Structures are given as structure tokens and as C-alpha cells.
Amino acid sequence: MDADSPLTPESAQQSGGASSFSFSRPRRSHPKSRLGCRTCKSRKIKCDERKPACGNCVRHHVSCDFLETSSLARPEPSRNNTDFPDLNMGQLELLHNYTTSTYATLSENPVIRDFYRITVVQVGLECDYVMRSLLAVSSLQLAYYRPHMREHYRSTAVYHHEIASRTAGNLIRDLNDSTVGNLFLFSALTIFYAFGSPRRDGQSHLVGESDFPSWFFLHQGTRALSELAGAQLDGPLAPIFQHGMNRWAAREVERPIMSPANQHLDRLQTAIYHSEPDAGLRRIYITAISELRKSFLCMECGRDQGYEVTDIFVWVFQVGDDLVPLLREPTQSAVTILAFFCVLLRALKSQWWLNGWADYLMAKSYELLDREHRLWIQWPMEEMGYIP
Numbered sequence: 077m078d079a080d081s082p083l084t085p086e087s088a089q090q091s092g093g094a095s096s097f098s099f100s101r102p103r104r105s106h107p108k109s110r111l112g113c114r115t116c117k118s119r120k121i122k123c124d125e126r127k128p129a130c131g132n133c134v135r136h137h138v139s140c141d142f143l144e145t146s147s148l149a150r151p152e153p154s155r156n157n158t159d160f161p162d163l164n165m166g167q168l169e170l171l172h173n174y175t176t177s178t179y180a181t182l183s184e185n186p187v188i189r190d191f192y193r194i195t196v197v198q199v200g201l202e203c204d205y206v207m208r209s210l211l212a213v214s215s216l217q218l219a220y221y222r223p224h225m226r227e228h229y230r231s232t233a234v235y236h237h238e239i240a241s242r243t244a245g246n247l248i249r250d251l252n253d254s255t256v257g258n259l260f261l262f263s264a265l266t267i268f269y270a271f272g273s274p275r276r277d278g279q280s281h282l283v284g285e286s287d288f289p290s291w292f293f294l295h296q297g298t299r300a301l302s303e304l305a306g307a308q309l310d311g312p313l314a315p316i317f318q319h320g321m322n323r324w325a326a327r328e329v330e331r332p333i334m335s336p337a338n339q340h341l342d343r344l345q346t347a348i349y350h351s352e353p354d355a356g357l358r359r360i361y362i363t364a365i366s367e368l369r370k371s372f373l374c375m376e377c378g379r380d381q382g383y384e385v386t387d388i389f390v391w392v393f394q395v396g397d398d399l400v401p402l403l404r405e406p407t408q409s410a411v412t413i414l415a416f417f418c419v420l421l422r423a424l425k426s427q428w429w430l431n432g433w434a435d436y437l438m439a440k441s442y443e444l445l446d447r448e449h450r451l452w453i454q455w456p457m458e459e460m461g462y463i464p
Contacts, residue, residue: 106277114141129231129238139238150431166232167211173195174214181217181427182268184384191315196261199312203258208240209265213429216272220428230274237269257313264316272429275436323386327370338371341365341416348409360402361409364395368416376424385430388420408449415441415453422460438462 112123113130124131133140179193200207212233219229244262247255345365352358367390374387402410415438422434438457442450442464456462 085124098232115139126227128233129234131231132228134227134231134234140234152188170211170214170218170232174210174216176187178210181429183297183386183437184425185319187315187349188319195315196265199258199261203261205240205243206258206261206265209262209269210236212240213265213268216269217428220272220431233273235267237266237406257311260313268429271433275432276326320386323374323384323392327374327387327390334370335376336455337376337416338369341369344412344452348412357402357407357409358396360395361413364391364399364410364413365416367394368413368420369389370434371417371420375420383423385424388417388424391417391420406444408445411441411444412449412452415445415456419459434460435462439464444453 098405111125113125113133116123116130116132118131120349121132123418129140151373175193175197179196180189182192183189196206196210215229215233219226219233221230226328240262244259248259251259345362347360348361352361371388376385399410399413403414418434418438418441421430424430438460439462441453442457442462445453457464
């Protein structure tokens with residue numbers, strides 16, 4: 077699994093020791109960087125001065141102030157650009173990759189694939205932050221498949237998405253009919269960006285400053301935008317909203333199926349019902365399990381009919397508002413329910429942006445659970461083949 081190390085402070089300089097008679101080793105001199113970013117200077121580490129974002133900031137997933145000073149500059153040196161000095165070959169490379177490869181990894185449905193390949197690009201040609209968002213996702217895909225240029229493509233992805241986020245963040249404070257559709261597309265692409273960004277190990281929480289909530293929270297924001305933009309069913313976004321409504325309706329169809337997943341979810345619901353004294357929490361947990369049961373039925377009935385991302389993330393839309401706070405300060409029952417959700421993630425056709433997430437979240441869940449609740453997740457662990 078591709079994962080970066082957590083952002084940790086640099087080790088403190090070693091003192092000469094407790095004894096006043098100890099001799100300190102002379103410090104090795106290094107050329108000082110006077111042009112480094114403010115983040116590296118504040119952490120007192122050497123900055124490689126790489127633009128548009130230095131290697132330390134990209135590796136540790138923090139904002140680099142180089143982005144602020146270079147937002148009007150080209151994000152990366154264009155290669156083989158001597159014959160076309162007025163073209164940014166780096167950005168053309170990303171757009172070409174998106175329209176020939178990336179779009180096909182964002183959905184299994186042919187109609188939605190065409191939507192991402194044609195409609196989203198057309199919108200992007202008129203909306204800077206949508207274009208930068210799709211370029212950022214394309215750049216992360218190239219970083220995944222070209223490890224020898226990983227830092228370059230990750231830096232480029234951060235550059236484009238930081239600028240897009242600043243623009244979209246200003247607009248989202250004052251939504252109107254002319255901006256809500258573009259902001260919805262930005263939000264949808266940002267979910268893929270969050271999934272495709274490198275994970276950080278060593279986190280003690282599932283929700284907080286870790287990677288998990290970045291896409292969990294984004295789904296909640298996308299839902300709010302979709303409720304506003306969904307009224308425009310005859311516009312360019314009609315295909316994606318119609319597809320979402322179709323998959324949503326499919327969850328509500330009664331299916332008399334007794335599967336192993338259903339049986340284990342019944343046992344989980346019974347265990348939580350009898351162990352949770354708080355009536356409000358019981359309601360949240362039981363609702364989450366009931367919606368999760370629908371997602372499992374969609375998976376089991378839809379394997380031959382194109383089981384896809386939309387089918388499982390409806391669960392996130394449905395229960396996120398109540399469940400996220402219980403993952404921010406993790407409760408044992410909430411984390412146990414999340415472990416069952418990992419089975420759904422694992423069942424999806426693997427794509428570069430999804431790769432490793434199911435195992436990552438299962439490992440985090442197992443780490444947070446006590447001995448009793450680890451017994452409650454034996455079935456999802458076995459289904460995934462997860463070994464702690």
C-alpha cells in the first residue's frame with residue numbers, strides 16, 4: 077500500500093549529555109537556504125526550494141506558501157517545450173491523460189464515464205477551478221503509475237487543487253444558481269482527489285486530522301450541493317443526478333435474501349442494542365446498520381449488473397451526519413460498524429484511487445477496538461482476509 081510517513085517534528089538537536097565534562101561533537105555545517113518556504117523555516121529543516129510546492133510540504137501533506145507566490149506562474153517546467161513556447165505542455169499532458177485514461181477510472185457506468193470525459197471537461201474550459209480539479213486528479217493518477225516521477229506529479233496535483241480550493245471556497249459562501257453546478261463538480265472531483273492523495277500512517281484517530289474524514293466529510297458537502305444543483309435536471313449535470321437517483325431507488329427494493337452479511341449484521345445490531353444504554357446512540361447505530369444492510373444487498377444482487385461506487389457511498393450520504401462525530405471521538409460501536417463497511421469497499425473493482433483503502437481502514441479500526449469488540453468484527457476480517 078502506498079503510504080507516506082506521518083508529519084512528525086524533526087528530532088531535537090542532541091545535547092552533549094548530563095555531565096558538564098562531556099564533550100560535544102562539532103556540528104557539521106550546511107549551506108543555508110534563504111529562499112526556502114516559510115513552513116520549512118518554521119520547522120527549522122532544509123527546504124529543497126522545489127516549485128510549485130517543496131518536497132517536504134508535499135510529502136507531509138501540508139500547504140506550502142510557494143503556492144501563494146506562484147499561483148499565476150506555471151505549475152511545472154514544461155518538457156520538450158522549445159517548439160511551442162506559448163503552450164504549457166505539462167498541463168496539456170494532464171488533460172490528455174484525463175480524457176484518455178483517468179475518466180474511465182471514476183465510474184463503471186458508460187454514461188457516467190462519458191459525463192466525466194466530455195461534460196466535465198467542457199465545464200472546465202469555462203470554469204478555472206473545475207479544470208484545475210480534474211488536472212489535479214489526473215496528476216495523482218500519473219503519480220501512482222509513474223513512481224520515478226511521483227514527487228513531481230504530487231507537487232503538481234497539490235498546486236492545482238490548492239488554487240481551485242481557494243477559488244471554490246470563496247464562492248461557496250454565497251451560493252447561487254450560476255455557481256452551484258460548478259461547485260458540485262468541484263466537490264465530486266475533490267472526493268477522488270482525497271482518495272488518491274497519499275495516506276499517512278501512524279494516526280491515532282479515524283476522524284480528525286487523518287485522511288479518513290477528508291473524503292467522508294466531502295461526501296456530506298457534496299450531498300448538500302447536490303440537493304441544490306439537483307433541481308436542474310435538464311441541464312448538463314442531468315446524467316449524474318439521474319444515475320444517482322436510480323441507484324438510490326434500487327436500494328429501497330425489497331429483496332428476500334438471507335446472506336451471511338445480513339445474518340452477521342443482525343447479530344451486530346442485537347449486540348449493540350443490548351450493550352448501548354443511551355437511546356439516542358442506539359438509534360444512530362441501528363440506523364447505520366439498517367442502511368449498511370441495504371448496501372450489502374445491492375452488492376450481492378448487483379455483482380452481475382455493475383456494482384459500483386455509487387451503491388456503497390449512498391451509505392455515507394445517509395448516515396454521515398450522525399456517525400462522523402462518533403468516529404471523531406471514536407466509540408467502540410461506531411468503529412465496529414465502520415469495519416463492516418470496509419467489506420463493501422474491498423468488493424469494488426479496484427481502481428488506483430481506491431487501492432488499499434479497505435485494508436487501511438480495517439487496520440485502523442482493529443487498532444482502536446478493545447478485545448471484546450475485536451470479536452465482533454471477525455466476519456468482516458475473514459471476508460477481507462485481513463490479518464492483524
